Amino acid sequence: MAKSWKMPKWFYQLGSPRWCYEITGKLLPxxxxxxxLLLVVGAVWGLAFAPEDYQQGNSFRIIYVHxxxxxxxQSCYMLMAVAGAISLIWKMKVADMVAKSCAPLGATxxxxxxxxxxxxxxxxxxxxxxxxxxxxxxxxxxxxxxxxYSLHHAIDNEINxxxxxxxxxxxxxxxxxxxxxxxxxxNTLHQTSTFKVTEKPAMPxxxxxxxxxMVIGFYCFFAVSLMLRTxxxxxxxxxxxxxxxxxxxxx
Amino acid sequence: MSxxxxxxxxxxxxxxxxxxxxxxxxxRRNDLISPLMFFLMVATLFPLGVSPxxxxxxxxxAGVVWVAALLATLLSMDSLFRSDFDDGSLEQMLLSPQPxxxxxxxxxxxxxxxxxxxxxxxxxxxxxxxxxxxxGMSALIFSLLLGTPxxxxxxxxxxxxxxxxxxxGVLITLLVLPLYIPVLIFGTGAVxxxxxxxxxxxxxxxxxxxxxxxxxxxxxxxxxxxxISVSN
Numbered sequence: 001m002a003k004s005w006k007m008p009k010w011f012y013q014l015g016s017p018r019w020c021y022e023i024t025g026k027l028l029p030x031x032x033x034x035x036x037l038l039l040v041v042g043a044v045w046g047l048a049f050a051p052e053d054y055q056q057g058n059s060f061r062i063i064y065v066h067x068x069x070x071x072x073x074q075s076c077y078m079l080m081a082v083a084g085a086i087s088l089i090w091k092m093k094v095a096d097m098v099a100k101s102c103a104p105l106g107a108t109x110x111x112x113x114x115x116x117x118x119x120x121x122x123x124x125x126x127x128x129x130x131x132x133x134x135x136x137x138x139x140x141x142x143x144x145x146x147x148x149y150s151l152h153h154a155i156d157n158e159i160n161x162x163x164x165x166x167x168x169x170x171x172x173x174x175x176x177x178x179x180x181x182x183x184x185x186x187n188t189l190h191q192t193s194t195f196k197v198t199e200k201p202a203m204p205x206x207x208x209x210x211x212x213x214m215v216i217g218f219y220c221f222f223a224v225s226l227m228l229r230t231x232x233x234x235x236x237x238x239x240x241x242x243x244x245x246x247x248x249x250x251x
Numbered sequence: 252m253s254x255x256x257x258x259x260x261x262x263x264x265x266x267x268x269x270x271x272x273x274x275x276x277x278x279r280r281n282d283l284i285s286p287l288m289f290f291l292m293v294a295t296l297f298p299l300g301v302s303p304x305x306x307x308x309x310x311x312x313a314g315v316v317w318v319a320a321l322l323a324t325l326l327s328m329d330s331l332f333r334s335d336f337d338d339g340s341l342e343q344m345l346l347s348p349q350p351x352x353x354x355x356x357x358x359x360x361x362x363x364x365x366x367x368x369x370x371x372x373x374x375x376x377x378x379x380x381x382x383x384x385x386x387g388m389s390a391l392i393f394s395l396l397l398g399t400p401x402x403x404x405x406x407x408x409x410x411x412x413x414x415x416x417x418x419x420g421v422l423i424t425l426l427v428l429p430l431y432i433p434v435l436i437f438g439t440g441a442v443x444x445x446x447x448x449x450x451x452x453x454x455x456x457x458x459x460x461x462x463x464x465x466x467x468x469x470x471x472x473x474x475x476x477x478x479i480s481v482s483n
Binding site: 147 | 408416418426428430432475476479480
C-alpha cells in the first residue's frame, strides 16, 4: 500500500475553530490598517491625480471600483468553492464557516461590479446594459451566489446546509472560466482584461498603479470582512463550548 | 440466514431502475400531462401577451419554445426524488451496494423519457403555432433532443439538494436556473442560425459536449446531494 500522504500541520490547525478564532484575532488589526491605507491612497490617487483617459475623459475613473470588485467577486466564488471542497473532503468545520461567509460577501461584490459597470456603460457605450457575454456571465455569478446563500438558509441543520452549499458551489465552478475568458472568446463590447500575468498593462503606469493598489486594497478589505463574518460564525456555532463561554464571561 | 445475493451486473441494475421508474410514471399518467400542458400554455401566452404579428413571432419562436421547455422541465424536476423520499425507497437506494450515481443516472434517463422527450416531440407543433421558419424546425428538434437531457441532469442536482426540504419547489428554480443558461444560449443559437441559413454543426457539437460532460459528472453531484438530503 502506498504511504499515506499527510497535509502540513497548520492545515489541520485550521480545522480548530478556537485556533482560527485566535489567529484571525491577531491578523485582523494588521489587515484592517493595510486595507484602509491602500484604499485611501488608491482612491485619492486614482480619482484625483491619475491622468484623464484620452477617449473616455474622467468617466473611466470608475475603473478603480469596477475592476477590483469584479476581480474579487470571482476570487470570492473560487474561495467559496475551495472552502466547500475542503469541508466536504476533510469535514473541517471552519472551512464550512468560511464558505458560508463568502456567499453574502460575493453577492455584494457582484452587485457592486454590475452596478459600477452599468454606470460606466452609460457614458461610454450609450446604454446601461448590453446582453454581452461578460455582463451576462457576471449576472449568472450573482445568481449562483444568491442560490448558495438561500440554500444555506433553507436547511436548518447547519452541517447539512454547509455540505449542500458546497456541492452547489462546486457545480457552479464551471461558470468561472466562462466569465474569465468571455471577453477573449467572443467579440463583445466589453474591453479585455486590464491585468494579464504575461503582458505589461496597455495603460500608462500613472493609471494602472493606483488600480493595482485598489485591487490589493479590496483584497485586504475582503479579508477583513471575511474574518469578521467567520469569527461571528465561529462564536455562534461554538457557543456551547467552554472557551467561548470563558470569552464571553471575561468581557 | 444466508447473505443476500448482490451479484447483479451494473447494466442490469441500470435497466431494472429504469424499468421501475418508467412503470411508476406510467401508473401515474396524469402527472405526466401537466408539464406538457404547461409547455403549451406558456407558448400560447406569448402571442397573446406580447404581439400576435407573424413577423415578430417568427423571430422570437426559438427562444419562446426553448424557455417554455426549460420551465416545463424545471416544473417536473421537483417530483424526481420526492415520492421515493417520502416512501423511503430513496434510503434503500442509498443503502444498496450498487453505485448510487448509476441508479441516479437511470432515474434521470427515465425522467427524461417521460418529460424531455415528449417536449421535444411536441416542440414542432409549437414552432408552427409561433411561425418558426421551416428551416429552423429540424434545428429546434435536434437542439432540444441534445439539450433537454442536460436540463434533466442539471435539474436533478437541484432536486437532490432540496428533496428533504418542505419548500423545495421555489428554491430549486433559484439553484438550477443559472446553470441552465448556457444550454439555453446554445440551444436557441442553433435555431436562430438555422433560420438564417447558417450552419448549426458547431452549436449542436457544443450541446453534445455539454451533455457528454453532464452524463459523466452530474450523477456524482446528484448522489452527493441525495446523501446530504437524506441525512437531514
